[in-house]
Amino acid sequence: MRRIVLWLLSTITVLVLLFGYRTSLSGPTVATAVRPPTDPGTGGTTDSRTVTGPSVDTRWGPVQVQVTISGGKVTAITVPVYPDGNRKDQEINARALPILVREALDAQKADVDMVSGATVTSEGYVESLQGALDQAGL
Amino acid sequence: MTTRYVDHVMGMPISLAVRGRHAADERARTAWAEVMASLRWVDRVFSTYRPDSFVSRLDRGEVEVAECPPEVAEVLALGELAERRSGGAFRVRRAGVGLDPSGVVKGWAAERAAVHLEALEDTDFCLSAGGDLLCRTLDPDAEPWRIGVEDPHDPTRLIAVVPVFTGAVATSGAAHRGPHVVDARSGRPPTAVASVTVVTASLTWADIDATTAYAHDRDAASWLSGQPGRAGLVVWSDSTTTTV
Numbered sequence: 001m002r003r004i005v006l007w008l009l010s011t012i013t014v015l016v017l018l019f020g021y022r023t024s025l026s027g028p029t030v031a032t033a034v035r036p037p038t039d040p041g042t043g044g045t046t047d048s049r050t051v052t053g054p055s056v057d058t059r060w061g062p063v064q065v066q067v068t069i070s071g072g073k074v075t076a077i078t079v080p081v082y083p084d085g086n087r088k089d090q091e092i093n094a095r096a097l098p099i100l101v102r103e104a105l106d107a108q109k110a111d112v113d114m115v116s117g118a119t120v121t122s123e124g125y126v127e128s129l130q131g132a133l134d135q136a137g138l
Numbered sequence: 139m140t141t142r143y144v145d146h147v148m149g150m151p152i153s154l155a156v157r158g159r160h161a162a163d164e165r166a167r168t169a170w171a172e173v174m175a176s177l178r179w180v181d182r183v184f185s186t187y188r189p190d191s192f193v194s195r196l197d198r199g200e201v202e203v204a205e206c207p208p209e210v211a212e213v214l215a216l217g218e219l220a221e222r223r224s225g226g227a228f229r230v231r232r233a234g235v236g237l238d239p240s241g242v243v244k245g246w247a248a249e250r251a252a253v254h255l256e257a258l259e260d261t262d263f264c265l266s267a268g269g270d271l272l273c274r275t276l277d278p279d280a281e282p283w284r285i286g287v288e289d290p291h292d293p294t295r296l297i298a299v300v301p302v303f304t305g306a307v308a309t310s311g312a313a314h315r316g317p318h319v320v321d322a323r324s325g326r327p328p329t330a331v332a333s334v335t336v337v338t339a340s341l342t343w344a345d346i347d348a349t350t351a352y353a354h355d356r357d358a359a360s361w362l363s364g365q366p367g368r369a370g371l372v373v374w375s376d377s378t379t380t381t382v
Contacts, residue, residue, distance in 0.1 A: 096282070096300050096301055096302050096303075096305070096337055096369065097300070097337070097369050097381060098287055098298035098299070098300045098335060098337070098369075098370070098371040098381060099298055099299050099300070099301075100297065100298050100371075100379060100381075101296055101297065101298055101299050102289070102295065102296070102297060103286075103295060103296045103299075104294060104295050104296075110286060110296055110299075111284060112284045112285060112286035112296065112299060113140065113155050113264055113283045113284050113285065114153065114155060114264050114266045114271050114273075114283065114284075114285050114286070115266075115269065115285070115286045115287075115288055115296070116266075116269050116270065116271060116285050116286070116287050116288065116300075116307045116308065116309045116335055117269040117287070117288030117290075117293060117309050117311070117333070118269060118288070118290065118309060118310065118311035118312060118333060119150060119244070119268040119269055119270075120150060120151060120268050120269050121149055121150060121268075122146045122149050122150055122151055125146075125150075125151040128151075128293065129286065129288060129293065129294065129296070130151065130153055130266065130269065131151070133153075134142055134144045134151075134153050137140065137142040137155070
């Protein structure tokens with residue numbers, strides 16, 4: 001479990017570094033609160049804990065990532081220290097960045113509310129991911 | 139607790155997820171009916187598939203812009219602005235095709251319809267028009283809406299997730315309709331890019347910019363990164379990705 005958390009922390013730090021470049025050039029930065037759809041494959045414990053990674057200095061400023069684990073799953077990832085970090089700006093995130101996941105969509109498992117894709121026709125809707133999602137939630 | 143609503147208009151599914159005070163009550167159902175009525179009106183006015191729509195009659199020279207509802211002039215002006223920003227890759231009128239403002243109408247129409255949802259107090263929503271969507275979150279303690287981005291190479295998979303509190307996400311690609319977007323400069327559909335997803339405040343512009351970036355083909359990511367206030371994801375034909 002611990003190794004997985006550290007791996008996630010390092011992965012996420014890299015993502016934040018990548019994202020930091022663009023956001024630092026273009027105004028207010030944004031932190032994202034995410035529950036990755038991936039099941040870490042551990043499970044078991046029901047206690048919730050938060051692990052904070054080291055603060056890493058980047059050319060755009062310090063970056064720190066915090067991961068909350070509950071019931072053996074990562075339930076939240078926050079970025080308490082972010083280049084140009086400003087809590088107020090982080091509240092609205094119209095410019096949130098996509099986080100690569102590569103997940104097969106089992107509507108519930110992927111834990112998404114909506115799917116953005118090339119325009120789905122009404123004919124193709126029933127077999128689409130959005131269709132599966134609506135079916136599951138209706 | 140999220141309540142979902144689904145209906146169809148313009149040949150595409152409209153999905154709504156609502157949470158908060160007016161998620162499942164009479165106010166929510168009325169707002170949803172108003173959203174659909176708004177979209178149906180847009181379809182009647184703008185559809186290029188309906189010979190009696192204002193846009194079809196305008197294209198045949200049977201009416202002037204001034205005789206159409208003022209929204210027609212608004213959409214044509216948006217199209218013109220989109221054309222200028224696109225460096226010619228995006229056009230609403232092309233030789234042999236005629237007037238086709240579809241590239242502007244979808245996001246604009248959904249954003250316009252969403253005003254009926256914005257009127258619901260203490261209520262968060264996520265409205266999707268065929269894969270282009272608009273989110274609002276008022277509850278400061280709420281989780282962001284989680285938007286899955288479809289993998290253009292395998293639409294049964296997601297390639298990314300975007301957490302959005304308030305804002306729009308639109309994707310352009312050929313996964314479901316085949317090559318219906320072409321670079322207006324060459325008249326050919328893109329080959330190097332598989333899909334473009336744009337995240338920004340306005341759904342009108344998320345939709346326009348996703349289509350424009352997609353039409354730019356191999357220049358999709360560089361064009362998008364030059365547009366202020368946009369974030370996004372470009373998925374290339376070889377399955378590599380660029381985050382903008």
